[in-house]
Amino acid sequence: MTRLLRRWPEALIILFLTVAALTCLLPLVHELMMAISSNDAVLSRKVGFWPVEPTLNSFREVFKDSSVLQSLVFSIYLTVAFTVIAMALTIAAAYPLTRPELKGRRFFTTVIVITMYFSGGILPLYVLIKTLGLLNSMWSLILPIAVSPYNLIILKTSLMSVPDSITESALIDGASYFRILIQIILPLSMPIIATLSLFYAVGRWNMFQDALFYISNAKLYTLQLKLAYIVINNTSPEVFQLEGAAAGYRIVPAAITAATVIVATMPILIAYPWLQRYFISGVMLGSVKG
Amino acid sequence: MRTGRLRSIRQLYLLLSVPLLVLFVFSYLPMIGLIIAFQDYNIFKGFFGSKWAGLAVFKEIFRMPSFWAALRNTFLLNGLNLAVGFPAPIILALMLNEVRGKGIKRTFQSTMYLPHFLSWAIIGSLAVELLADNTGLVNVFIKSHGGKIIPFLSERWRWLFTYQGIWIWQNAGWGTIIYLSSLTAINPELYEAAEVDGAGRWRKIWSITLPGISSTMVVLLILQVGRIVNISFEQPYIMGNDLVRDFADVISTFVYRMGILSARYNVGAAAGLFQSVVGLFFLLTANTVARKLTDTGIW
Numbered sequence: 001m002t003r004l005l006r007r008w009p010e011a012l013i014i015l016f017l018t019v020a021a022l023t024c025l026l027p028l029v030h031e032l033m034m035a036i037s038s039n040d041a042v043l044s045r046k047v048g049f050w051p052v053e054p055t056l057n058s059f060r061e062v063f064k065d066s067s068v069l070q071s072l073v074f075s076i077y078l079t080v081a082f083t084v085i086a087m088a089l090t091i092a093a094a095y096p097l098t099r100p101e102l103k104g105r106r107f108f109t110t111v112i113v114i115t116m117y118f119s120g121g122i123l124p125l126y127v128l129i130k131t132l133g134l135l136n137s138m139w140s141l142i143l144p145i146a147v148s149p150y151n152l153i154i155l156k157t158s159l160m161s162v163p164d165s166i167t168e169s170a171l172i173d174g175a176s177y178f179r180i181l182i183q184i185i186l187p188l189s190m191p192i193i194a195t196l197s198l199f200y201a202v203g204r205w206n207m208f209q210d211a212l213f214y215i216s217n218a219k220l221y222t223l224q225l226k227l228a229y230i231v232i233n234n235t236s237p238e239v240f241q242l243e244g245a246a247a248g249y250r251i252v253p254a255a256i257t258a259a260t261v262i263v264a265t266m267p268i269l270i271a272y273p274w275l276q277r278y279f280i281s282g283v284m285l286g287s288v289k290g
Numbered sequence: 291m292r293t294g295r296l297r298s299i300r301q302l303y304l305l306l307s308v309p310l311l312v313l314f315v316f317s318y319l320p321m322i323g324l325i326i327a328f329q330d331y332n333i334f335k336g337f338f339g340s341k342w343a344g345l346a347v348f349k350e351i352f353r354m355p356s357f358w359a360a361l362r363n364t365f366l367l368n369g370l371n372l373a374v375g376f377p378a379p380i381i382l383a384l385m386l387n388e389v390r391g392k393g394i395k396r397t398f399q400s401t402m403y404l405p406h407f408l409s410w411a412i413i414g415s416l417a418v419e420l421l422a423d424n425t426g427l428v429n430v431f432i433k434s435h436g437g438k439i440i441p442f443l444s445e446r447w448r449w450l451f452t453y454q455g456i457w458i459w460q461n462a463g464w465g466t467i468i469y470l471s472s473l474t475a476i477n478p479e480l481y482e483a484a485e486v487d488g489a490g491r492w493r494k495i496w497s498i499t500l501p502g503i504s505s506t507m508v509v510l511l512i513l514q515v516g517r518i519v520n521i522s523f524e525q526p527y528i529m530g531n532d533l534v535r536d537f538a539d540v541i542s543t544f545v546y547r548m549g550i551l552s553a554r555y556n557v558g559a560a561a562g563l564f565q566s567v568v569g570l571f572f573l574l575t576a577n578t579v580a581r582k583l584t585d586t587g588i589w
Contacts (some may be wrong), residue, residue, distance in 0.1 A: 013385045014394070020382070023403040024463065026403075027416040030427055034419065045333040045430045093309035108306060115313060118571075120320025122523070122542065122560030125547040128320055128335065144316040147309045176298040178305070206409035210525045213550055226412040231414035234422070254419075261415045265509055268407050275545060276403055283467050 034258035035059065050163065056261035067218065068226065068260055070196040070265065075205065075223040078141060083197050083203045086146040090196065095181050099167075109156075115147045125254055128215055135262040140214040141222070145203070151196045152284070158192040159185060195278040202275065205267060223264045327560035333553075357561060360544035363537055363566075367526065368518045370454050374515060380456045380507065381466030384464060384495060387473050402463025414528035417443065417456060449534040457525065468510070469503055476502035508583055516576030518570075519569040541565045544583040 011029035024050065033051050036059075062068050063272055077271050096102050097109055120124075125144060133141040170180045186193065208224035215221060221229075234257075270273070321335070330343040351357045382402070389395040405413070419444035420427050427441040442452045480498050489497070523542040530538030539547075541561060549558015 013388050013579070016380075017385055017389065017398045020463075021398050022404050023459065024401050027420055028408075029462075031416055031419060045425060045427075048427060048431075079535060081582055089309040092305040096306040101299055102302050102306070107311065111310070112313065113479055115317040118321060118566075119317060120322075120324050121557035121559070121566065123555060123562050124320035124323030124326065126550055127326065127333065127555050128316070128323055129558075131336070143312055147317075149314050152309075171298070177301045178298075181305075186351050202407065206407075206411075207524075208409065208411050209527070212527075213546070220355055224314050224409050227409075227411035227415055228528055233409065238339075257415065258419070261412055265408065272404065272407065274399060274409055279407075281465055284445070284471065288497060 026272040031258050031261050034255055035262045037255060039253050039255040042258070043253075045238050055110075056273075057104055058253075059263075061253075062259045062263060064255070067221075068223075068234065069221045070219060071221050072228045072263065074220060078138060078222060079121070079201050079204045081138070082142045082146070083201045085142055086148070086151075086200045086204075087193065087197050089147050089185070090152050090155055091181070091193075094152050096186060097156050098159045099177070112147075112149050112152060122213070129214055135214050136217045136220060137214075138220065141210055142211065143206075145207075149201070151199055155189075155192060155196055159189060162188055177213075198271070198275065198278050199282060202271075223260070227257075227260060227264060230260075309457045319364065324559055324563050325377040326556050327563045329556060331556040331559075336452045351560050352565070356539065356548075357544060359536070360539050360541050360561075361565075364519060364521045366450075366537065367453065367540060368424045370450060371457060372514055372518070373513075375457055375461065376511060378462040380469055382462050383466040383469035383473065383503075384499065386470060387499065388491070392558060397556055399463070399466070402466070404463075405460045406464035408460070409442070409525035413456065413460060417452070417529065421452065426510070443529070443531065443540065444533045446534045449529075450537055453525070453529055453538075456529070471494050472503045472506040473499065474518060509580065512576045512580045514584075516573040517569070518572055519565055 013120045029049055030047075032158075034047050036054050036056065037047045037051045038055050038057065041047055046052045080226060093112065097105055099105075107278035129135060129144070132141075166184055167180055170184060171177075175183075206224060208222060208228045211220075211222045211225040212228065215225065300530045326337065326340070327347055328343060328345070329337075329340040330346075331337075386395060386398060389398065392583065408416075415540070418426065421429070423429060423439055423441055423444055426442070428442070435440055441448055443449060483493055484494050484498060519541070521540045521542050523546065526538055526540045527543050530543060544560050545558045548554050548561065
């Protein structure tokens with residue numbers, strides 16, 4: 001009995017944490033149940049944490065709806081293209097900065113780090129993109145966020161751990177820096193490259209604000225932007241008439257919205273085991289540096 | 291061979307020049323572009339053709355009630371976040387630290403990290419499905435049990451709580467990581483010695499655990515105070531609606547509405563610049579305080 005008394009705080013803590021953990025999961029479970037229930041059941045609000053009249057109809061509708069499918073395909077395409085380009089640019093900046101024979105290293109690093117603390121803000125960037133004619137172009141969703149100074153510094157720090165002697169002997173053998181980077185440095189640095197690629201990919205996949213600012217052509221809507229419009233329309237019906245009409249938009253049945261949410265969450269859920277591990281190491285790297 | 295190497299060094303500059311060019315165009319040009327806040331900017335005349343306006347644009351935004359409301363709401367949302375969002379991960383980390391079973395602890399962590407990876411568009415959808423007045427699961431449940439619906443998203447005071455609650459939902463679990471890692475740095479012998487001296491659970495938390503993470507707490511607190519005028523766009527935008535506009539319109543959404551939707555470019559730029567200047571003041575002050583307290587500063 002006394003042992004039980006001594007243990008009750010732990011029981012309370014476990015109870016609290018269980019509730020907290022369930023709170024994190026249940027909204028997604030509810031969404032999933034709505035997605036696999038019939039639209040009638042969803043509309044009559046019968047769906048809680050169990051499917052009612054289970055069906056995969058909503059998913060079939062999602063993949064039949066050319067506009068949702070288009071957004072899905074575009075989002076995947078954009079995320080892959082962005083990750084490749086951003087990674088290439090980040091490597092192209094990080095590697096030279098690790099070489100002591102590069103003059104002005106300190107200056108270039110400062111130029112990069114300054115962008116972590118100062119930015120022109122939302123509006124000047126919008127005006128720039130408009131002036132460059134990049135509105136409604138995929139490049140507006142790639143280039144402004146392609147060089148993350150944060151990722152760049154992490155990569156630079158990591159590349160510095162490759163022993164200098166390897167580069168030196170390759171140089172003596174007549175290899176160019178470019179070849180050394182491709183054939184020696186990169187193969188040795190695959191773990192950090194995988195980590196940073198994941199950072200870039202998740203960031204791009206989840207973001208909707210730049211697409212909201214720069215994209216009005218429905219063909220270039222990302223999945224997240226489509227979802228954001230659905231949410232905005234759902235919370236302000238009177239705005240729906242205006243913005244909805246402008247966006248060439250129609251009322252989306254709740255079950256189909258739920259299925260779209262699940263489809264948009266799927267890549268994150270599939271990658272979650274890796275995400276968790278790599279992002280935690282990212283937090284650590286960031287805090288060591290900061 | 292020496293010349294071969296020199297030629298090769300040029301490759302390094304060539305490599306570096308591409309990302310630097312991208313950074314120059316998309317990070318530095320917008321900083322220079324802030325000049326339009328001092329211009330009677332016209333996109334057709336452009337940057338060089340537009341007339342100077344001096345501080346007229348700033349005078350104009352200072353006369354706008356909606357600008358002051360946006361500024362006030364930015365402080366309001368961030369201030370509340372400091373009060374409830376800041377302690378949440380600390381409490382959660384202290385609780386996780388008391389869990390003895392390794393497996394169960396890891397399960398809690400994995401579950402509570404998940405919301406961090408969900409986008410605001412998805413969280414917005416989840417919030418509507420759960421919390422909307424007549425159709426949200428919570429209110430449907432309350433109604434079916436004879437209660438009165440709670441306007442989580444449509445009444446401004448409730449909305450403030452919903453906003454913070456959802457922020458905590460997304461971030462508190464993830465925020466425990468940094469505290470848990472500084473907890474592992476505490477020497478376990480301290481706990482053993484305390485036990486020998488007869489200290490109980492609370493005593494150990496108060497005298498060993500909290501002092502052990504206090505420096506992390508101070509640094510994160512100061513960082514957050516330093517960013518009190520900075521507010522992201524996506525959460526307030528996705529959670530805002532016309533019924534709660536009084537509290538939901540913050541600087542970032544103001545810049546979007548005025549600057550982009552209404553095409554008042556110089557007004558948007560001026561509001562953004564004003565925010566940055568006030569923000570810089572807070573950041574510098576915070577850093578000075580941090581230097582004094584921890585003698586390291588935050589950079």
